[in-house]
Amino acid sequence: MSFKIVVLAKQVPDTRNVGKDAMKADGTVNRAALAAIYNPEDLNALEQALRLKSKIEGATVQILTMGPARAAEIIRESMYRGADGGYLLSGREFAGSDTLATSYALACAIRKMGKVDLIVCGRQAIDGDTAQVGPQVAEKLGLPQITYAEEILDLSDNKITVKRRLERGVEVVKGSLPMVITVNGSAPECRPRHAKLTMKYKRAATATEKQEAGNDYTDFYDAHPYLNITEWGVSDIEHDIQWLGLTGSPTKVKQIENVVFTAKESKRLTGSDFEIESLMKELIANHTIG
Amino acid sequence: MNFFNDNPAIKFQLSHPLMKKIVTLKERNFADKDNYDYASRDFEDAIDNYEKVLEIIGGIAGDIIAPNAESVDHDGPLVENSRVIYARGTQENHEALTQAGVYGITLPRQYGGLNFPMVAYVMSGEMVSRADAGFANIWGLQDCAETISEFASEEIKAEFLPRVTQGETCSMDLTEPDAGSDLQAVQLKATFNEADGMWYLNGVKRFITNGDAQIKLVLARSEEGTSDGRGLSYFVADNKHDNTVLVRRIENKLGIKGSPTCELVFNNTPAKLVGTRRMGLIKYVMSLMNGARLGIGAQSVGLSAAAYNEALNYARDRRQFGKAIIEFPAVFELVSVIKAKLDASRSLLYETTRFVDVYKIYEAIEGERKLDPEEKAEYKEYLKLADALTPMLKMFSSEYANQNAYDSIQVHGGSGFMKDYACERHFRDARIMTIYEGTSQLQVVAAIRHVTTGNYLKMIRDYDAQPINPEFTSLRKRLQIMTNLYENAVSRVNEIKNQEYLDFQARRLVEMAGHIIMSYLLIIDASRDTEDQFRKSAEVYLNYGEVEVRRHAAFIKKFEVANVDIYKVQ
Numbered sequence: 001m002s003f004k005i006v007v008l009a010k011q012v013p014d015t016r017n018v019g020k021d022a023m024k025a026d027g028t029v030n031r032a033a034l035a036a037i038y039n040p041e042d043l044n045a046l047e048q049a050l051r052l053k054s055k056i057e058g059a060t061v062q063i064l065t066m067g068p069a070r071a072a073e074i075i076r077e078s079m080y081r082g083a084d085g086g087y088l089l090s091g092r093e094f095a096g097s098d099t100l101a102t103s104y105a106l107a108c109a110i111r112k113m114g115k116v117d118l119i120v121c122g123r124q125a126i127d128g129d130t131a132q133v134g135p136q137v138a139e140k141l142g143l144p145q146i147t148y149a150e151e152i153l154d155l156s157d158n159k160i161t162v163k164r165r166l167e168r169g170v171e172v173v174k175g176s177l178p179m180v181i182t183v184n185g186s187a188p189e190c191r192p193r194h195a196k197l198t199m200k201y202k203r204a205a206t207a208t209e210k211q212e213a214g215n216d217y218t219d220f221y222d223a224h225p226y227l228n229i230t231e232w233g234v235s236d237i238e239h240d241i242q243w244l245g246l247t248g249s250p251t252k253v254k255q256i257e258n259v260v261f262t263a264k265e266s267k268r269l270t271g272s273d274f275e276i277e278s279l280m281k282e283l284i285a286n287h288t289i290g
Numbered sequence: 291m292n293f294f295n296d297n298p299a300i301k302f303q304l305s306h307p308l309m310k311k312i313v314t315l316k317e318r319n320f321a322d323k324d325n326y327d328y329a330s331r332d333f334e335d336a337i338d339n340y341e342k343v344l345e346i347i348g349g350i351a352g353d354i355i356a357p358n359a360e361s362v363d364h365d366g367p368l369v370e371n372s373r374v375i376y377a378r379g380t381q382e383n384h385e386a387l388t389q390a391g392v393y394g395i396t397l398p399r400q401y402g403g404l405n406f407p408m409v410a411y412v413m414s415g416e417m418v419s420r421a422d423a424g425f426a427n428i429w430g431l432q433d434c435a436e437t438i439s440e441f442a443s444e445e446i447k448a449e450f451l452p453r454v455t456q457g458e459t460c461s462m463d464l465t466e467p468d469a470g471s472d473l474q475a476v477q478l479k480a481t482f483n484e485a486d487g488m489w490y491l492n493g494v495k496r497f498i499t500n501g502d503a504q505i506k507l508v509l510a511r512s513e514e515g516t517s518d519g520r521g522l523s524y525f526v527a528d529n530k531h532d533n534t535v536l537v538r539r540i541e542n543k544l545g546i547k548g549s550p551t552c553e554l555v556f557n558n559t560p561a562k563l564v565g566t567r568r569m570g571l572i573k574y575v576m577s578l579m580n581g582a583r584l585g586i587g588a589q590s591v592g593l594s595a596a597a598y599n600e601a602l603n604y605a606r607d608r609r610q611f612g613k614a615i616i617e618f619p620a621v622f623e624l625v626s627v628i629k630a631k632l633d634a635s636r637s638l639l640y641e642t643t644r645f646v647d648v649y650k651i652y653e654a655i656e657g658e659r660k661l662d663p664e665e666k667a668e669y670k671e672y673l674k675l676a677d678a679l680t681p682m683l684k685m686f687s688s689e690y691a692n693q694n695a696y697d698s699i700q701v702h703g704g705s706g707f708m709k710d711y712a713c714e715r716h717f718r719d720a721r722i723m724t725i726y727e728g729t730s731q732l733q734v735v736a737a738i739r740h741v742t743t744g745n746y747l748k749m750i751r752d753y754d755a756q757p758i759n760p761e762f763t764s765l766r767k768r769l770q771i772m773t774n775l776y777e778n779a780v781s782r783v784n785e786i787k788n789q790e791y792l793d794f795q796a797r798r799l800v801e802m803a804g805h806i807i808m809s810y811l812l813i814i815d816a817s818r819d820t821e822d823q824f825r826k827s828a829e830v831y832l833n834y835g836e837v838e839v840r841r842h843a844a845f846i847k848k849f850e851v852a853n854v855d856i857y858k859v860q
Contacts, residue, residue, distance in 0.1 A: 191386075191390075192346055192350055192390040193346045193349075193390060194389070195328075195343045195346060195390055195391040195392045195395075195404055196328040196391050196404070197328075197391075198342050198343065198346065199330075199342065199343070200327045200328040202338075202339075202342060224327075226327075
């Protein structure tokens with residue numbers, strides 16, 4: 001039985017280690033100053049996909065990412081951990097996409113893939129923190145969705161059972177395939193790269209990357225077809241150009257501010273029972289914990 | 291944190307000129323490249339593969355093993371129903387390394403291994419130990435698989451080796467209550483059962499690291515009526531946890547608390563003979579011990595690296611009298627000497643490992659075809675070099691790990707004595723390293739013949755002839771003077787022809803040779819390095835070693851044979 005899982009993954013600037021030069025004067029992200037990493041919650045999603053793959057005979061995991069040529073790294077990174085391959089959606093027509101245009105482009109690409117059983121992605125990306133792309137992809141494809149997933153508990157008879165992490169507890173829900181699941185950061189961390197897969201796939205490349213590497217490798221890639229990463233441009237997907245890129249993006253960023261937290265008041269505790277108890281009461285009262 | 295990427299001193303060792311020979315031999319001229327999709331295609335590809343896999347291990351070491359180290363040290367393993375339960379962190383560490391597919395790193399690909407040379411394996415050991423020296427034992431016990439791969443029958447290899455690559459752990463069961471350093475006294479009994487063609491083990495083993503492992507290599511007395519090493523054979527037991535091997539207790543130790551040290555009862559445990567009867571101690575255990583000593587070298591260097599990082603970071607952050615304490619001579623000298631001992635022991639570690647690699651690979655090739663005379667001669671040469679450097683490495687690296695951990699606490703002052711800082715754990719973890727797999731005193735016993743036969747001197751002469759950066763010429767001159775002092779001390783001790791006197795001075799002589807060899811290695815490394823990582827350490831270490839050599843030379847020069855009696859304690 002074939003079971004096709006697609007993981008939507010994004011290469012993002014590492015906003016967890018932001019320095020002074022993280023933003024440019026015009027209020028956009030200075031991508032050159034930040035390392036490009038695998039969006040953390042997309043890694044949680046990949047792990048869920050790989051766990052399903054190991055349980056379902058014949059299941060495959062494909063990565064779909066939209067971005068510049070270097071975003072192919074996300075696909076290789078996934079293959080090192082067990083994904084079968086991936087699609088890079090790339091081209092200047094996609095540049096400047098907000099969540100609406102992104103989800104439109106991704107939905108067009110997924111339609112092109114034929115039968116897909118399950119789409120998994122991270123809850124949100126750390127560069128925008130919108131949590132909109134996953135749900136919008138589901139809507140555009142007319143698929144049901146389960147958000148904030150923490151664990152896929154069961155998959156049988158075309159029904160999937162998922163544990164969701166909510167603000168004040170967990171919820172177990174069931175839905176029909178095909179569907180979209182967005183995975184929460186509290187889900188198990190992604191497995192490390194696998195040594196043999198890393199050695200096997202380290203030369204996996206898109207057409208653009210192969211061109212840059214020169215013609216010497218043509219025979220090599222012909223002999224090792226599993227090293228070819230599919231690269232789609234705008235002409236490879238059925239689309240309406242007005243919904244793509246900047247023109248398809250109604251979101252306008254007016255201004256971005258750097259927020260620096262400063263300690264307004266500080267309190268020094270000696271660690272006595274009384275102080276611990278009153279601190280706990282205070283933190284519960286102002287909803288920091290509990 | 292990635293313990294491979296943040297430490298260019300490790301990667302530097304992959305660029306050593308001898309790597310070309312090691313990789314080409316290990317890969318049998320890249321014969322596997324069309325049979326396995328992950329096999330290396332050429333030399334550059336192989337080095338790139340080592341780096342990629344070491345980066346995976348370095349990431350696991352930095353992101354998982356190191357953060358778990360404190361809780362593992364605190365919680366430790368438990369024994370329940372005669373079984374060992376690892377601390378939670380130990381389980382996570384082991385699972386991550388298993389998922390990454392890196393166990394069996396040196397094993398041939400046909401058994402699921404990565405077929406990496408020892409150099410890459412030792413690098414992994416260094417990084418894992420820097421993260422948690424106790425866990426380095428569980429990682430390092432895959433040495434047992436190496437022994438199986440070298441000496442066991444095809445049937446045993448096919449049965450056990452793939453399981454190691456899937457994350458089953460190993461133990462080497464040698465010591466007993468009355469057989470520690472003196473393994474000839476091993477009593478555990480092996481009896482052959484004609485009916486099913488299996489051996490059965492009965493008896494007690496003690497101080498067995500990771501004793502509840504699935505795959506056990508056991509030294510046992512197969513020849514009834516014998517009492518020495520020639521009555522011992524080597525066995526592999528498949529521990530199915532069916533009560534034929536019981537964990538009676540685990541030791542409560544000073545350090546490496548995450549590594550379970552077990553007392554075991556063998557109760558009719560079925561086992562298979564490895565190699566030839568009666569060769570257990572003489573051949574296989576000696577080989578295993580040499581591998582294990584290299585492993586302790588890696589563990590010691592990893593611990594020194596951790597101690598150095600802690601000391602350096604603290605000395606930079608801590609301010610007293612209006613400035614960072616690293617600006618005070620008394621502190622920066624401490625830190626730079628830690629660094630020099632770390633770099634010196636690391637240079638010796640990888641030099642030794644390269645020699646081990648070449649001879650071991652030739653040994654494996656010999657199992658496939660006859661070596662030609664030139665190869666045979668090379669094999670013997672590298673075996674001799676490895677034999678000479680292994681005990682020296684084990685002694686120096688473990689002693690330096692202890693000294694470095696001690697000095698790291700000193701840099702921390704009072705805070706270093708508290709549980710709040712990792713340096714106190716390093717100090718406790720280091721302590722066993724000069725003891726297990728042969729004490730420092732026993733390493734001297736193994737090393738001294740390379741003093742008396744002139745092997746070390748010949749190596750020193752060869753190092754002296756190697757091209758170096760002209761800026762180190764004055765250092766080399768000082769090393770030549772130190773070599774003279776060493777030669778004089780050796781002839782003085784040799785002339786007297788008194789075994790007890792030789793034994794008494796042995797450690798001093800081995801140390802003199804060691805200081806000189808490590809100084810040369812640092813100069814050679816510093817000459818080859820383009821990033822200027824080792825120049826300071828070469829100078830600092832030579833300053834340190836020179837004083838030590840002169841001290842020993844003076845002691846030996848004025849010491850009368852009869853004076854040994856003063857030291858005899860009744």
